[in-house]
Amino acid sequence: MTPMTNQPPSPSAEPRHWNEVPCAPPPGAVLGHIGKLADGSVTMAEITESAESKGSGVFRYLLLRSASDVRAYVNRCAHFGVPLAARQDLLKFQPHVRITCNVHYAHYRWSDGLCTAGDCEGESLLAIPVAVDADGTIRIAP
Numbered sequence: 241m242t243p244m245t246n247q248p249p250s251p252s253a254e255p256r257h258w259n260e261v262p263c264a265p266p267p268g269a270v271l272g273h274i275g276k277l278a279d280g281s282v283t284m285a286e287i288t289e290s291a292e293s294k295g296s297g298v299f300r301y302l303l304l305r306s307a308s309d310v311r312a313y314v315n316r317c318a319h320f321g322v323p324l325a326a327r328q329d330l331l332k333f334q335p336h337v338r339i340t341c342n343v344h345y346a347h348y349r350w351s352d353g354l355c356t357a358g359d360c361e362g363e364s365l366l367a368i369p370v371a372v373d374a375d376g377t378i379r380i381a382p
């Protein structure tokens with residue numbers, strides 16, 4: 241049995257941008273609809289492999305809504321590279337303020353994904369640039 245440590249994986253293997261994550265969808269891909277996001281909510285979502293994606297598997301992301309502002313981050317903690325929560329009901333966040341990883345409780349700032357407290361302080365969630373169409377569709381921006 242491998243002992244559990246608080247040491248993150250090798251930094252050289254870590255993606256630095258959202259589009260370096262395996263199976264990242266291309267710009268223009270639909271991530272959701274603003275009408276399905278409550279104000280102050282964080283929603284876990286995923287896209288399964290598509291013909292246009294770079295790899296195989298699942299691309300997991302978070303959608304945050306604050307009034308008409310929508311932000312998206314890869315659902316991948318900067319500490320261990322795992323999702324911030326296993327299920328939506330386990331996701332911890334303070335509306336409009338922060339998201340908390342529920343593995344070792346790193347705190348990420350809502351507005352830019354910067355880790356402000358925890359084992360990966362100073363690192364960030366990978367932000368995904370988004371645009372909201374006139375009909376409310378949220379897409380990855382070019």
Ligand code: FES
Pocket residue numbers: 317318319320321322324341342343344345346358359
């Ligand atoms: S995995 Fe350690 S804080 Fe997220």
